[in-house]
Amino acid sequence: MDVRIDQLMRTGAAAPGIITLGGGLPAPELFPRRALMASFQRVMMDPSGAALQYGWPEGSEGLRGWIAERLRRRGADVSASDVIITSGAQQALAVASQVLFQRGDRVGCEPESYPGALDLFGTRGVLPVVGHDDVRALYVMPAVSNPHGRAMTTTDRRRWLDHAHAAQLPLLEDDAYAELRFDGPPHRPLLADARHLVWHIGTLSKTLCPGLRVGWLVAPPVMYRRALEAKQALDLQANSLALALLEDFLGRHDYDALVARARRFYHRRALHLAATLSRRLPSFRFTAPEGGFTLWAETDCDGDDRDLLEFALQHGVSFDPGRSFRVDLRSSRIALRLSFATESSARQDEGVARLARAWDMWRGR
Numbered sequence: 414m415d416v417r418i419d420q421l422m423r424t425g426a427a428a429p430g431i432i433t434l435g436g437g438l439p440a441p442e443l444f445p446r447r448a449l450m451a452s453f454q455r456v457m458m459d460p461s462g463a464a465l466q467y468g469w470p471e472g473s474e475g476l477r478g479w480i481a482e483r484l485r486r487r488g489a490d491v492s493a494s495d496v497i498i499t500s501g502a503q504q505a506l507a508v509a510s511q512v513l514f515q516r517g518d519r520v521g522c523e524p525e526s527y528p529g530a531l532d533l534f535g536t537r538g539v540l541p542v543v544g545h546d547d548v549r550a551l552y553v554m555p556a557v558s559n560p561h562g563r564a565m566t567t568t569d570r571r572r573w574l575d576h577a578h579a580a581q582l583p584l585l586e587d588d589a590y591a592e593l594r595f596d597g598p599p600h601r602p603l604l605a606d607a608r609h610l611v612w613h614i615g616t617l618s619k620t621l622c623p624g625l626r627v628g629w630l631v632a633p634p635v636m637y638r639r640a641l642e643a644k645q646a647l648d649l650q651a652n653s654l655a656l657a658l659l660e661d662f663l664g665r666h667d668y669d670a671l672v673a674r675a676r677r678f679y680h681r682r683a684l685h686l687a688a689t690l691s692r693r694l695p696s697f698r699f700t701a702p703e704g705g706f707t708l709w710a711e712t713d714c715d716g717d718d719r720d721l722l723e724f725a726l727q728h729g730v731s732f733d734p735g736r737s738f739r740v741d742l743r744s745s746r747i748a749l750r751l752s753f754a755t756e757s758s759a760r761q762d763e764g765v766a767r768l769a770r771a772w773d774m775w776r777g778r
């Protein structure tokens with residue numbers, strides 16, 4: 414099996430001289446380093462030693478309350494006691510998968526999906542398929558999708574929800590990028606419309622920083638116990654130090670202001686990449702992203718987009734091959750996920766110019 418996420422993380426790790434339009438990492442200049450450092454010092458000096466001690470498997474009460482409050486603002490009926498803190502959204506997905514799937518099950522996905530989830534399903538012997546027929550559960554990114562950076566249409570949202578209701582199918586809602594919607598507040602989560610079916614997955618990795626590894630899972634109420642047992646079996650509890658640090662940080666800083674700044678920052682970069690791409694690579698089709706870190710560009714050419722990546726790397730630019738995101742690997746249409754998150758406007762321009770040269774060479778090969 415291809416380990417898709419590993420390849421992506423590696424193309425995202427900037428090699429010298431390479432302009433990184435791959436990887437989809439957050440911009441390090443947005444990490445609130447000084448404020449986190451001050452919180453770190455405070456929690457380390459707390460005489461209780463809580464930051465270095467074991468805590469509860471579900472995580473700290475304060476942070477769970479903070480997460481529940483944010484979900485309530487978006488229409489979901491959730492309280493602190495429904496939230497399980499995990500090691501990033503990735504572990505929330507792993508916990509949900511452990512409870513829900515048996516080897517040989519199928520999971521219904523969107524045609525292009527998040528490679529870290531596709532890998533996870535693969536390691537558990539669960540087959541991702543496009544659509545919702547004959548599956549054990551559904552996995553979707555309704556608010557802001559990775560790779561498209563777009564929200565589901567209301568028709569599609571309705572269709573997934575109706576199907577989940579009709580077949581009483583568990584619905585894994587990956588909300589990782591929801592807060593990074595550029596125009597307007599985050600979308601209403603599916604959790605608000607199907608509380609007893611939805612396994613809602615969130616994270617601070619995109620808005621704050623991934624290094625702390627803090628995410629969460631809200632399971633359907635009757636599944637809460639089983640989810641908590643699965644989480645506890647994996648690693649006992651989330652990282653006490655990260656949770657103490659975050660609670661201190663969130664109590665002293667305006668998180669909404671921080672997210673608003675990140676939205677403006679990524680929006681500017683998204684607009685720039687879209688403009689330069691339209692100018693320099695008019696044969697790439699894409700729809701302007703509404704949020705997140707990336708856009709999805711398709712071409713009319715067939716082939717293996719990993720070969721195109723080899724050409725691109727030789728020209729000094731990276732991207733993520735569309736194949737890493739495809740649920741149905743029979744499609745051979747060349748597509749690219751391009752990240753606008755980490756490179757400045759000037760470097761985006763240069764990156765797209767390099768990509769255009771690589772594209773011409775690849776087509777004329």
Ligand code: PMP
Pocket residue numbers: 500501502503504527529554559587589590615616617618623627628
């Ligand atoms: N879901 C999606 C859609 C993602 O893009 C990512 C990060 N690449 C994750 C989940 C995992 O995020 P975390 O860092 O919180 O584990």
